[in-house]
Amino acid sequence: MASARQIAANRKNAQRSTGPISHAGKTRAAKNALQHGLARADSPFEHEIEGFARLLSKEKNPDDPTFACVEAAHAQLTLLQVRKVKAAIFDRFYQSDRTLDDSIRLNEELRKNERYEKRAFSRRKRAMQHL
């Protein structure tokens, strides 16, 4: 059990642990847990979605793509990003000695990646059914 003196010292020290103060520091710390960016809530392809949505609705109405076209374009771009991460996982494996431990690591990394691919694939499938 901590003494009253230790508790007071802990509280005093904790006052100094306030995390990054500058904007640059906060931006850097915000990316601390970022490994592949596949779970982020905002879309990293906002500028590309529209063009691809127009491409999908080319035969019908390229000037005014439907919501399904936008949704399918977004899901396709997510899929491409997931596949890039997957390619990087495989490249790491092929550059290794391909031991049993390397195979186990590959399986584990692909298992984590798979859920993002499945999700994007289903999302695109649902949207494409309306095209």
Next chain:
Amino acid sequence: MPKPIIKSLRSHSELARFLGDAPLVGDEKQEDYDAFYDSIVSTMSQPDVINQLYLKDFVDLSWQIRRERLILADTIRLFQKEVVLDLLKTAYSKLSGPVENLATADRLLGADRDAQRWLGDPAGRKEIDADLLARGYSSSKVLALAYRRGAAEIDMVEQRIASYEIRRLMALREIERRNEKSASQLKKATASIIDGEFKQAAE
């Protein structure tokens, strides 16, 4: 590094960017992928954007299934090697004879080296298989032990293959819905390519 876009789509740069690069990893080659793509899709005439998307999915998933089957074969072989190593260690530790005998000491230390030989040298493999058979462990028994030992890892690869198969069938169904004749030709083309190459790898 991004791989170049597939040959047949070079003239439609925006579409090619949308469909994505060839799913190449390790020492897989662009020209092999292009040949694979051409051999599968040569039956399709003038596909529209949506069909091109499904077609690319179909080819990429077929390519990935082929890769995963090779990984599966490698994984099983690695677990077989682990089983062989354990059996050799047990066998060598039971060898009678004085430890100061150089041949005995060498064999005791050589289980690792022999297991590696079993994995990489066909002649050495034959010799070690014969040795293990004499001790009551046939090749099929070693394989069964490897399956038991690596069940979790083997299952993970098989699940990935199953998952790709489902998505590939989905893409095929969509192509079928849009163009029945082309879909049946696609189905036949990929089945013979993938199965043929896997048989070669497993031999």
